[in-house]
Amino acid sequence: MRGGDKDLFHIETGLTPKTDVKEYWENGNIKWVTPKDLGKLTNKFIFETERKITQDGLNSCSTTIIPKGSIIIISTRAPIGHITICGDEMCFNQGCKGICHWSFKIPQVMDTGIPHPPRLPNLCFRVNSHGG
Numbered sequence: 001m002r003g004g005d006k007d008l009f010h011i012e013t014g015l016t017p018k019t020d021v022k023e024y025w026e027n028g029n030i031k032w033v034t035p036k037d038l039g040k041l042t043n044k045f046i047f048e049t050e051r052k053i054t055q056d057g058l059n060s061c062s063t064t065i066i067p068k069g070s071i072i073i074i075s076t077r078a079p080i081g082h083i084t085i086c087g088d089e090m091c092f093n094q095g096c097k098g099i100c101h102w103s104f105k106i107p108q109v110m111d112t113g114i115p116h117p118p119r120l121p122n123l124c125f126r127v128n129s130h131g132g
Helices: 035-039 055-061 106-110 122-129
Strands: 010-013 030-033 051-053 071-074 083-086 096-100
Touching (some): 030 055
Antiparallel strands (some): 010 096, 030 051, 071 083
């Protein structure tokens, strides 16, 4: 999204390395977020993930590591509507979207009375996930 002559942010889509290739998962150290991780949050930040991938796993599916401070939104997979801020660099599966490189401060956006963990209305994502 552009504001004037600057990008305000861009949206990244996550992907999953093949789960049957052990070299993509075994001893991985790259945090890989799934909707399941976000459904377990008790505050607005995510610092850890249940699963991690290797560099080979990352390269195999071209998922993107998004920077600390980016927002991850679950959009198309249950549980739907969770939103969180990355407390560290991480990547994510196709059930999530990432909003990266804000031109304004994340805490200003998140400290506007949104409950923790924040949750967006399911309808919003149902409409957008079907191109509406």
